[in-house]
Structure formats: C-alpha cells, structure tokens
Amino acid sequence: GQSLEQPSEVTAVEGAIVQINCTYQTSGFYGLSWYQQHDGGAPTFLSYNALDGLEETGRFSSFLSRSDSYGYLLLQELQMKDSASYFCAVSRSGGYQKVTFGTGTKLQVIP
C-alpha cells in the first residue's frame, strides 16, 4: 500500500519562509505533487517533482529526494492568502494519474 506523512498544522509569520515536509512509502513511485486547498475551495495543483532536486515556481519551491522517500514544499515571502491546507501526493505507474494524497498540512499565516 501507500502512506504519506506530513505535519497536521504549521503556523508562520507574514513575510517569513516556511517548509512543509512529506515522507512517503509506495511502490511504483513516479513523482511527488503538491496541492493547495483553501477552506471551501477545490484543491489546486502547485508543483510536481519526478527527479531529485529543487523545482522553483515563483514564491513556491518543491524538493524531492527519491533515495530518502522525502520531499518538501517551501513557501517564501509568506502572504496572508497563503493560509490554506497543503497536500503532498504520490503518483504511481498506470495508464492514468494514479495519485494518492496525504492528510494535509494546515498552514496559518499570522501578521
């Protein structure tokens, strides 16, 4: 089976940097995705890592270490609107997107 672990809650100050970690166990691993979900909203795709290393997209960066089965999402220059839940998800082999999600990390950005 698959399992993903991430912290349940994180609090950070506006303007600061926060890192949300994710460890996973799965067979047929292809890559690690990150999604953002605001209260009452739809999960939205943020990033995907298939290879080891850092991927940067604006204020958000995502890192993957396949050998350690570990990844993280880095949010810089935090804004109040970044308060949301963040989910890591693993993609597995298949003819469609076999995506399994973690339980999510609720990020609260405070002034």
Next chain:
Amino acid sequence: ETGVTQTPRHLVMGMTNKKSLKCEQHLGHNAMYWYKQSAKKPLELMFVYSLEERVENNSVPSRFSPECPNSSHLFLHLHTLQPEDSALYLCASSQGGGRVGKLFFGSGTQLSVL
C-alpha cells in the same frame, strides 16, 4: 475556475433518498475521478474512468454508483446512504497517463446524510 464544474455545491439527504452528483470538465481531458474528503483524513480515491471505461474502484460500497456517459461528464448516483457518508465529494480530471501528477479538481459537493 479550474475547468471542472460540480453540482450541486451542497446536498442534504435522508438515508432513504436517491440523489446524483454531477461533474463536467471543459478541459478536453480523457480521465475523470471521484474522491471523498472527510475531516482529518486524506482524500480517498473512489473511482477512476479512463476513456469512459471504469479502471479503478477502490472497494467502494455499492450504495455509490458511478456513471461516465462521455469523456466530459461524470455522475455519482447515491442511494440508501449512511450518516458516515457525509463528506465533501470531489471530482477531478486529467490528461491520460502523463507522469506529472496533475489533477484538476472541481469545488466539490458537500454532502450531509441525515
């Protein structure tokens, strides 16, 4: 706006009712999904349709019945539900088997079973 539309946004039903959730995607994708989101639990994959064929059914009780009449539309028919079925039901779509882990979600239907 993600290109995936779900209706209704909210639904309250009794345990003996029959209702249907509807999902429509305007992205030209060829795979569609139903996920269940309960408080403090991971998103649970329920069903996957790829090219209108059901390719995954994750041990979902038979009181949930999916239907995919074409690549743009997905339904979830509900009957004789239980209170523990109360949750947010999310529809998603993707383009085939690309290894990019990218799903496009609708805003969901918040279901309450009384």
